[in-house]
Amino acid sequence: xxxxxxxxxxxxxxxxxxxxxxxxxxxxxxxxxxxxxxxxxxxxxxxxxxxxxxxxxxxxxxxxxxxxxxxxxxxxxxxxxxxxxxxxxxxxxxxxxxxxxxxxxxxxxxxxxxxxxxxxxxxxxxxxxxxxxxxxxxxxxxxxxxxxxxxxxxxxxxxxxxxxxxxxxxxxxxxxxxxxxxxxxxxxxxxxxxxxxxxxxxxxxxxxxxxxxxxxxxxxxxxxxxxxxxxxxxxxxxxxxxxxxxxxxxxxxxxxxxxxxxxxxxxxxxxxxxxxxxxxxxxxxxxxxxxxxxxxxx
Amino acid sequence: xxxxxxxxxxxxxxxxxxxxxxxxxxxxxxxxxxxxxxxxxxxxxxxxxxxxxxxxxxxxxxxxxxxxxxxxxxxxxxxxxxxxxxxxxxxxxxxxxxxxxxxxxxxxxxxxxxxxxxxxxxxxxxxxxxxxxxxxxxxxxxxxxxxxxxxxxxxxxxxxxxxxxxxxxxxxxxxxxxxxxxxxxxxxxxxxxxxxxxxxxxxxxxxxxxxxxxxxxxxxxxxxxxxxxxxxxxxxxxxxxxxxxxxxxxxxxxxxxxxxxxxxxxxxxxxxxxxxxxxxxxxxxxxxxxxxxxxxxxxxxxxxxxxxxxxxxxxxxxxxxxxxxxxxxxxxxxxxxxxxxxxxxxxxxxxxxxxxxxxxxxxxxxxxxxxxxxx
Numbered sequence: 001x002x003x004x005x006x007x008x009x010x011x012x013x014x015x016x017x018x019x020x021x022x023x024x025x026x027x028x029x030x031x032x033x034x035x036x037x038x039x040x041x042x043x044x045x046x047x048x049x050x051x052x053x054x055x056x057x058x059x060x061x062x063x064x065x066x067x068x069x070x071x072x073x074x075x076x077x078x079x080x081x082x083x084x085x086x087x088x089x090x091x092x093x094x095x096x097x098x099x100x101x102x103x104x105x106x107x108x109x110x111x112x113x114x115x116x117x118x119x120x121x122x123x124x125x126x127x128x129x130x131x132x133x134x135x136x137x138x139x140x141x142x143x144x145x146x147x148x149x150x151x152x153x154x155x156x157x158x159x160x161x162x163x164x165x166x167x168x169x170x171x172x173x174x175x176x177x178x179x180x181x182x183x184x185x186x187x188x189x190x191x192x193x194x195x196x197x198x199x200x201x202x203x204x205x206x207x208x209x210x211x212x213x214x215x216x217x218x219x220x221x222x223x224x225x226x227x228x229x230x231x232x233x234x235x236x237x238x239x240x241x242x243x244x245x246x247x248x249x250x251x252x253x254x255x256x257x258x259x260x261x262x263x264x265x266x267x268x269x270x271x272x273x274x275x276x277x278x279x280x281x282x283x284x285x286x287x288x289x290x291x292x293x294x295x296x297x298x
Numbered sequence: 299x300x301x302x303x304x305x306x307x308x309x310x311x312x313x314x315x316x317x318x319x320x321x322x323x324x325x326x327x328x329x330x331x332x333x334x335x336x337x338x339x340x341x342x343x344x345x346x347x348x349x350x351x352x353x354x355x356x357x358x359x360x361x362x363x364x365x366x367x368x369x370x371x372x373x374x375x376x377x378x379x380x381x382x383x384x385x386x387x388x389x390x391x392x393x394x395x396x397x398x399x400x401x402x403x404x405x406x407x408x409x410x411x412x413x414x415x416x417x418x419x420x421x422x423x424x425x426x427x428x429x430x431x432x433x434x435x436x437x438x439x440x441x442x443x444x445x446x447x448x449x450x451x452x453x454x455x456x457x458x459x460x461x462x463x464x465x466x467x468x469x470x471x472x473x474x475x476x477x478x479x480x481x482x483x484x485x486x487x488x489x490x491x492x493x494x495x496x497x498x499x500x501x502x503x504x505x506x507x508x509x510x511x512x513x514x515x516x517x518x519x520x521x522x523x524x525x526x527x528x529x530x531x532x533x534x535x536x537x538x539x540x541x542x543x544x545x546x547x548x549x550x551x552x553x554x555x556x557x558x559x560x561x562x563x564x565x566x567x568x569x570x571x572x573x574x575x576x577x578x579x580x581x582x583x584x585x586x587x588x589x590x591x592x593x594x595x596x597x598x599x600x601x602x603x604x605x606x607x608x609x610x611x612x613x614x615x616x617x618x619x620x621x622x623x624x625x626x627x628x629x630x631x632x633x634x635x636x637x638x639x640x641x642x643x644x645x646x647x648x649x650x651x652x653x654x655x656x657x658x659x660x661x662x663x664x665x666x667x668x669x670x671x672x673x
Contacts, residue, residue, distance in 0.1 A: 144441070
């Protein structure tokens with residue numbers, strides 16, 4: 001793109017955080033002016049529309065109007081996760097959709113909010129320019145909550161992360177003997193509850209914050225785990241690593257149960273439906289009686 | 299012949315981009331209508347679809363700028379429902395995080411004020427220096443905004459001696475900034491001319507319309523939740539509630555400017571007296587009860603109400619944000635003032651941002667609209 005970039009900010013139903021980040025980009029240390037970028041106050045003067053926040057019923061028509069007034073090349077950048085997927089407000093009743101359901105969107109910058117550093121480098125990338133990122137503040141501090149990463153060795157597919165997720169960003173899909181944990185970081189509020197609750201410390205929020213994309217469907221991190229077949233009926237019902245984890249944990253918590261390892265294994269390897277069969281109830285009762293007798297003896 | 303001037307709705311602004319309809323005669327504002335709802339997200343309904351913990355993330359996204367105090371106030375209210383007692387260390391840590399947030403929020407407001415008064419140099423200086431607080435918050439909490447540092451029953455991250463040292467260093471580095479801002483507001487200051495005598499909110503009016511925060515304190519009324527109904531560790535820390543008598547935009551600015559010194563004082567005291575121990579407690583089951591909690595956000599008193607039915611999802615959550623309370627004060631302030639002052643008056647309650655300067659003038663005779671730029 002050869003001409004000067006003039007950005008018009010359109011803030012709709014969001015928390016305003018992303019909007020402040022765009023304003024912070026004007027601070028000289030982010031070198032926005034060096035790139036020849038300015039922020040303007042009317043859509044008529046602008047050729048780039050930066051939308052933040054999801055769009056609600058009142059904002060829909062206003063967004064269309066602003067888009068029509070843009071000068072060519074009419075680029076639209078969705079800044080922040082609300083503008084990509086409505087994030088935590090996804091199920092809010094007045095929300096009519098992220099901007100890309102109303103007008104064409106060219107780029108997505110993910111984050112909640114994206115750092116000004118991410119916004120500026122995204123603009124530089126779009127312009128084909130490179131920024132010198134020598135200073136300290138371009139790096140993220142330790143403990144920064146950025147894009148997710150799975151440790152596929154540790155992840156056992158228990159889906160605890162999906163349960164605690166504050167913005168429904170984690171999907172659990174089951175298909176053909178596999179369980180897929182899919183984190184949509186374009187939908188994530190980066191609260192790190194998943195990281196806190198993961199029993200095996202398998203999911204981590206990394207330091208990576210440059211999350212620019214032009215394709216909405218690529219904002220995912222996935223991990224695949226094999227499912228276990230019920231020993232009785234053959235349906236898939238629990239991830240393989242979770243069986244081992246549960247057995248190991250039972251042994252660790254109550255050392256007396258270690259002797260019953262193989263009996264416990266047989267009991268766990270039966271799916272919920274089959275456990276209701278008379279034969280299996282009998283077996284389970286027998287096992288429980290043995291276990292409590294053992295504990296009492298000690 | 300009165301004419302109607304519209305400001306907004308799309309100006310990047312705090313909780314809601316609002317539409318202001320000003321009825322103007324001879325450049326004097328005679329009446330104001332405010333239309334809300336441009337950032338309505340159905341949050342109170344969403345609160346009843348998530349668990350108490352998940353709602354922390356939702357509460358802080360009500361406002362991205364004072365996100366910390368939203369989680370604090372929500373957590374305090376939820377602690378009543380969940381019957382949790384916050385450890386001493388966490389109470390002090392909460393004060394530190396909240397005051398850092400107040401600093402960055404006030405600096406942002408001064409940056410925007412400078413921007414709207416066309417003091418470009420001051421804008422760049424204040425915003426540039428402010429980045430240090432933002433970097434510090436990112437270092438302490440893991441995010442520049444929406445830090446999610448408060449949790450129900452405590453805080454999520456501790457301040458190690460190393461981190462405490464860093465906080466002191468940054469506060470020391472920034473010592474000149476509050477004085478610089480104060481100098482902009484003294485008798486010959488760059489801000490004084492355009493803010494003195496503008497948008498006056500008399501004491502009685504401020505009380506009658508229920509103004510809160512710096513808007514109320516700028517009219518000479520000593521009211522601050524931190525002092526009146528101490529929460530976290532504020533009852534044990536020494537600080538002053540700043541008030542100014544004039545009630546104009548300058549008085550409100552002075553209140554904020556002097557509060558910056560108080561915030562620094564609070565943080566330093568809290569760091570000196572930081573008790574040792576746990577930073578969070580384990581939670582039990584929610585009780586069946588109702589709770590009301592309040593806290594002093596940078597913009598004023600914030601109120602949360604939670605009704606619990608004993609499940610892990612609240613039955614009703616109601617939020618009263620300070621900017622909403624101050625909207626009514628805004629009407630009083632705008633009425634009788636000049637049109638050219640409208641922008642600075644709207645900003646003075648700290649709805650955070652300059653309007654995008656888009657104003658539609660409606661001629662009541664022909665009802666034709668034309669746009670103009672407010673500068």
